[in-house]
Amino acid sequence: MKSGKFITLEGIDGAGKSTQLDLLAALLQQKGLPVVVTREPGGTPLGEQLRTVLLDQSVTMHAETEALLMFAARREHLDKVIVPALNDGSWVISDRFTDASFAYQGGGRGLNWEKLALLEQWVQDTLQPDLTLYFDVPVELGQQRVSSVKTPDRFEQEQKNFFQRVRVAYLRRANQFPARIQVIDARQSVTAVSAAVQQALEKLIDVITDE
Ligand SMILES: Nc1ncnc2c1ncn2[C@@H]1O[C@H](COP(=O)(O)OP(=O)(O)O)[C@@H](O)[C@H]1O
Numbered sequence: 001m002k003s004g005k006f007i008t009l010e011g012i013d014g015a016g017k018s019t020q021l022d023l024l025a026a027l028l029q030q031k032g033l034p035v036v037v038t039r040e041p042g043g044t045p046l047g048e049q050l051r052t053v054l055l056d057q058s059v060t061m062h063a064e065t066e067a068l069l070m071f072a073a074r075r076e077h078l079d080k081v082i083v084p085a086l087n088d089g090s091w092v093i094s095d096r097f098t099d100a101s102f103a104y105q106g107g108g109r110g111l112n113w114e115k116l117a118l119l120e121q122w123v124q125d126t127l128q129p130d131l132t133l134y135f136d137v138p139v140e141l142g143q144q145r146v147s148s149v150k151t152p153d154r155f156e157q158e159q160k161n162f163f164q165r166v167r168v169a170y171l172r173r174a175n176q177f178p179a180r181i182q183v184i185d186a187r188q189s190v191t192a193v194s195a196a197v198q199q200a201l202e203k204l205i206d207v208i209t210d211e
């Protein structure tokens with residue numbers, strides 16, 4: 001039985017997710033909570049191999065192949081890491097999860113939303129994150145932050161229009177699931193964004209305490 005909590009972090013590339021993930025993990029640890037940090041695509045040996053292929057700029061694939069590989073990696077991730085850790089009472093924090101498939105493959109690549117929903121249902125059944133932090137930034141800002149860091153991967157090399165569609169799809173998901181997805185204005189400083197994350201976390205802890 002699931003007794004831990006599942007938090008996912010989402011946003012376009014350069015939104016500041018990874019920065020906030022480290023801060024959030026430290027915050028939970030300070031509270032004495034057992035934390036498992038993981039990421040998608042990846043998180044398992046097979047998932048990391050799939051990640052290498054999915055991010056490789058020299059690889060081309062059909063958009064549905066891309067979606068199926070994302071969900072294949074996720075199936076493995078749930079089985080080997082997420083579900084066991086939640087059953088153990090850990091707080092699992094994942095750098096991206098299924099909302100990214102709706103945003104990137106649905107919004108970015110234009111895949112059918114209903115097909116993605118079928119894959120979600122197949123792979124997750126009823127399991128959903130307890131809290132999703134969506135870091136919202138304008139595309140230009142995300143691109144500026146990424147370009148100063150490293151050479152772009154297969155997604156980061158996409159044009160501005162692609163990321164605009166990704167952002168719109170994230171906001172569509174946030175509208176669809178307002179109780180789960182917390183939209184955070186990630187244009188702010190690292191400290192201000194972190195304060196918003198902390199607030200969302202305290203709200204989740206309050207809900208748990210009241211249960
Ligand atoms: N709130 C922020 N303000 C300014 N720069 C930021 C902020 N958050 C992250 N950064 C910087 O932007 C770059 C991308 O951040 P990162 O956390 O790796 O983003 P993501 O994981 O969403 O791609 C890094 O150089 C990071 O230091």
Ligand SMILES: Cc1cn([C@H]2C[C@H](O)[C@@H](COP(=O)(O)OP(=O)(O)O)O2)c(=O)[nH]c1=O
Nearest residue numbers: 013040041070096097100101104105155156
């Ligand atoms: C989980 C997931 C990620 N992605 C993409 C989004 C990112 O561009 C990429 C890898 O994510 P990420 O780990 O954020 O990359 P980085 O470490 O370079 O910040 O995979 C999808 O397209 N669909 C998905 O379902």
